[in-house]
Amino acid sequence: MEGLRLSLGGAAGGAHLKNISCHAFSTLMEFAVDARGIVKVYEKTSRALDGVDLQVRPGKVFALLGPNGSGKTTLMRILTTQLPPTEGHADVMGHDTVRESGAIRGLVGYVPQEMSVWTDLSGYENMLIYAKIYGIPSEARRRLIDDSLEGIGLSDAKDRLVRSYSGGMIRRLEIATALLISPKILFLDEPTIGLDPVARKAVWDKLTSFKKDFGTTVFFNTHYMDEADLYADEIGIISRGRIITTGTVAELKRSVGGEVLVLETESNGVDAATLEMVRGVASVRDVALGESELAVIADDAETALPGVMRILGNSGAMVRKVSMSAPTLDDVFLKYAGTRLESGGRLSDVSRVRKTIRRGG
Amino acid sequence: MNPIKNMLVMVELESRRIRHDRTEIYTRAVQPVLWLVIFGPVMGALRAIPTGGIAYTDFITPGVLVQSMSFVSIFFGLTMVWERESGILKKLLVTPAPRYSIVVGRSMSSGVRSVFQALIIIPVALLIGVRIVPNPLYFIGVLAVLFVSSGGFAATSILIASLMKSRERFMGIGQAIIMPLFFASNALYPIEMMPPILKALSSVNPMTYIVDAVRSLLITGDLAQLPLDLAAIAIFDVAMFIIASASFKRIIE
Ligand SMILES: Nc1ncnc2c1ncn2[C@@H]1O[C@H](COP(=O)(O)OP(=O)(O)OP(=O)(O)O)[C@@H](O)[C@H]1O
Ligand SMILES: [Mg+2]
Numbered sequence: 001m002e003g004l005r006l007s008l009g010g011a012a013g014g015a016h017l018k019n020i021s022c023h024a025f026s027t028l029m030e031f032a033v034d035a036r037g038i039v040k041v042y043e044k045t046s047r048a049l050d051g052v053d054l055q056v057r058p059g060k061v062f063a064l065l066g067p068n069g070s071g072k073t074t075l076m077r078i079l080t081t082q083l084p085p086t087e088g089h090a091d092v093m094g095h096d097t098v099r100e101s102g103a104i105r106g107l108v109g110y111v112p113q114e115m116s117v118w119t120d121l122s123g124y125e126n127m128l129i130y131a132k133i134y135g136i137p138s139e140a141r142r143r144l145i146d147d148s149l150e151g152i153g154l155s156d157a158k159d160r161l162v163r164s165y166s167g168g169m170i171r172r173l174e175i176a177t178a179l180l181i182s183p184k185i186l187f188l189d190e191p192t193i194g195l196d197p198v199a200r201k202a203v204w205d206k207l208t209s210f211k212k213d214f215g216t217t218v219f220f221n222t223h224y225m226d227e228a229d230l231y232a233d234e235i236g237i238i239s240r241g242r243i244i245t246t247g248t249v250a251e252l253k254r255s256v257g258g259e260v261l262v263l264e265t266e267s268n269g270v271d272a273a274t275l276e277m278v279r280g281v282a283s284v285r286d287v288a289l290g291e292s293e294l295a296v297i298a299d300d301a302e303t304a305l306p307g308v309m310r311i312l313g314n315s316g317a318m319v320r321k322v323s324m325s326a327p328t329l330d331d332v333f334l335k336y337a338g339t340r341l342e343s344g345g346r347l348s349d350v351s352r353v354r355k356t357i358r359r360g361g
Numbered sequence: 362m363n364p365i366k367n368m369l370v371m372v373e374l375e376s377r378r379i380r381h382d383r384t385e386i387y388t389r390a391v392q393p394v395l396w397l398v399i400f401g402p403v404m405g406a407l408r409a410i411p412t413g414g415i416a417y418t419d420f421i422t423p424g425v426l427v428q429s430m431s432f433v434s435i436f437f438g439l440t441m442v443w444e445r446e447s448g449i450l451k452k453l454l455v456t457p458a459p460r461y462s463i464v465v466g467r468s469m470s471s472g473v474r475s476v477f478q479a480l481i482i483i484p485v486a487l488l489i490g491v492r493i494v495p496n497p498l499y500f501i502g503v504l505a506v507l508f509v510s511s512g513g514f515a516a517t518s519i520l521i522a523s524l525m526k527s528r529e530r531f532m533g534i535g536q537a538i539i540m541p542l543f544f545a546s547n548a549l550y551p552i553e554m555m556p557p558i559l560k561a562l563s564s565v566n567p568m569t570y571i572v573d574a575v576r577s578l579l580i581t582g583d584l585a586q587l588p589l590d591l592a593a594i595a596i597f598d599v600a601m602f603i604i605a606s607a608s609f610k611r612i613i614e
Contacts, residue, residue, distance in 0.1 A: 080454075108455060116451065132373070133367065
C-alpha cells in the first residue's frame with residue numbers, strides 16, 4: 001500500500017513534492033483542523049455560521065453534533081474548500097482553505113450529505129471515474145478499485161447500475177470512493193443518515209478499520225447522539241451557527257453532573273422563579289428547561305426528587321411523568337443548547353434520502 | 362492533474378452514461394426528424410425559398426442538426442442543476458480537478474450526446490433522399506463541428522443555470538433562447554432573404570456560423586467560408602467557457 005501511494009504521488013506530478021512536505025509537516029502540525037472566527041452569510045442575509053472556533057487534533061475521530069439547520073454542512077463545505085468563509089479563516093492539515101485549497105483537495109476524502117453517485121453508472125464505473133480524476137495510474141487502478149469494493153462488501157454488485165442499490169450500499173460505495181486516495185483526513189457529512197441500524201454498523205465498521213490502518217483524522221457531522229457517543233473521540237456541539245462546547249464524551253457527560261431527573265410537565269407551567277427555587281434544592285447542580293420538560297441535574301437524584309416535586313406542586317405545574325438516568329449526550333445538549341436534539345423523527349430523514357435517490361434514478 | 366485529461370474523463374463519463382441509457386437520445390430525435398420528414402418536403406414543394414439549386418430538405422438538414430445539437434447541449438446544463446441539488450457537484454469540487462476544468466469538461470461532454478444524436482438523424486435524412494458530400498473526411502468534419510459547438514451551448518446553459526434557482530424556470534428559458542437563435546439564423550432560409558435587422562442579428566448569431574460550417578461540409582462541399590465559421594465557433598466556445606467558469610461560483614453556493 002505504501003509503495004502504491006508513492007507511485008500515486010509520482011503520477012500526480014507536482015503533487016509528489018507537496019505530499020512529502022506535507023508529511024513532514026503533519027508530524028509538527030498541532031491541529032488537523034483549525035478554524036478561527038468563521039462566519040458565513042448566505043445571500044447577504046442568512047447567517048449560517050456565527051463565529052466558529054474549532055480545533056481538531058490529528059488522528060482523532062471528531063463528531064460535530066447539532067440539530068437541523070445549525071450550520072454543520074456549511075462548516076464542512078468551508079473546511080473542504082468548496083465555499084470561502086465570509087469572515088475568519090481555517091487551516092486543514094496545515095493549509096489555508098482559501099489560499100491553499102489545491103493542496104487540501106489532494107489530501108481529503110469527502111462524502112457529502114446528499115447522494116453523490118451517478119445512479120446511471122455501475123458501482124465500478126463510479127469509482128473508475130473518480131480514480132481517473134485523482135490520477136491514479138492505470139496499472140494500479142483496477143486492483144485498487146476491486147480491493148476497495150471487496151473491502152466494503154460490494155464485489156457482487158459492482159457491475160449493477162447504482163440505481164438498483166439500497167441506501168446503505170450507496171453510502172458504502174461513496175465511502176469507498178472517498179477512501180480511494182488514502183486521505184489524510186476524511187470529512188463525512190451525516191454518513192449514516194437514513195440508514196437502518198445494520199447498515200449503520202456496517203458503515204462504521206469499515207470506517208473504524210480504515211482509521212486503524214491509516215491513522216486518518218475523521219471529521220463527521222451528525223445529529224445522531226448515539227453515533228457520536230459510540231464512535232467519536234471528541235465531540236463539538238453546534239447550535240445556531242456557534243460551537244457551544246467541545247470535549248470528549250466522558251468530559252461532556254461529567255460536565256452535566258451526576259444524575260439526571262427528567263420531569264415531563266404541562267408546557268409553560270414552569271416560570272423563572274420556580275426554576276430558581278428548584279435550583280436551590282439540596283444536591284441539585286443544574287436545571288434546564290425544555291419545551292415540555294424539566295431536566296434536573298443532581299448529585300443524588302433520589303434525594304432531590306421529593307424537594308423538586310414539592311416546589312413544582314406549589315407552583316401549580318402539572319408533572320406527568322418522572323424518569324431518572326445517568327446523563328446522556330442529549331442531556332449535554334439540553335444543558336448547553338437549551339433544546340433537545342433528537343426531536344424530529346428519523347422517518348423524515350429516511351424519506352428525504354429516498355427522495356434524493358429516486359430523483360437520481 | 363492535467364486539465365485536458367480531466368476533460369477527457371468527463372467525456373468518458375458521459376459516454377458511459379449513454380451506453381447504459383439511450384432513451385433520451387431517441388426521444389430527442391423525434392422533433393428533428395419531424396422537421397426533416399414533414400417541414401422540409403412541404404416547404405420544398407412550395408419552392409418559395411431560393412436555396413441556390415439545392416433541394417429544400419437538403420438545405421435545412423444542417424440547420425436541423427444544429428438545432429438538435431443546441432437543444433441537447435442547453436438541456437445538458439440541467440444535469441448540472443441536478444448535480445448541484447445532489448451531492449455530485451460538491452464531491453467533484455473537493456477533487457484536485459480545477460474548477461474551470463469541471464465547467465469546460467462537463468460542457469464538452471455534451472458533445473458526446475450531440476454526436477450520437479446526429480448519428481440518428483443523418484441516416485433518416487439519407488433515407489428520405491438528402492444527398493450528402495460522399496467524403497468520409499468531410500463527414501468526420503461535420504461531427505467535429507457539432508461536437509465542438511455543443512460545448513459552447515452547454516457552457517451557455519451552465520451560465521443560465523447559475524442564474525436560475527429552479528429547474529422549472531430553467532426549462533422555459535432554454536426554449537426561449539434556442540428558438541429565436543434558430544429563426545434568426547440561416548438554418549431555414551438563406552441570409553440574403555432576410556430583412557436588414559434580422560440580417561444584422563444573424564451575423565452575430567453563433568448558430569449562423571455553425572449551420573454554415575455544417576452545410577459546407579455536409580451538403581455543398583464548398584469550403585470557402587469554413588475558416589471564418591470555425592473562427593467564429595472558437596470565439597463563441599472560448600467566450601462562453603470563460604463566462605460560465607466565472608459564474609460557476611454562483612452554482613456552488
Ligand atoms: N446554499 C444556501 N443558500 C442559502 N442558505 C443556506 C444555504 N445552505 C444552507 N443555508 C442555510 O444555512 C443554515 C445552516 O444550514 P446547514 O445546511 O449548514 O445546516 P446543517 O446543520 O447541515 O443542517 P442539516 O442537519 O439539515 O443538514 C440553514 O438555515 C440553511 O437554511
Ligand atoms: Mg447538513
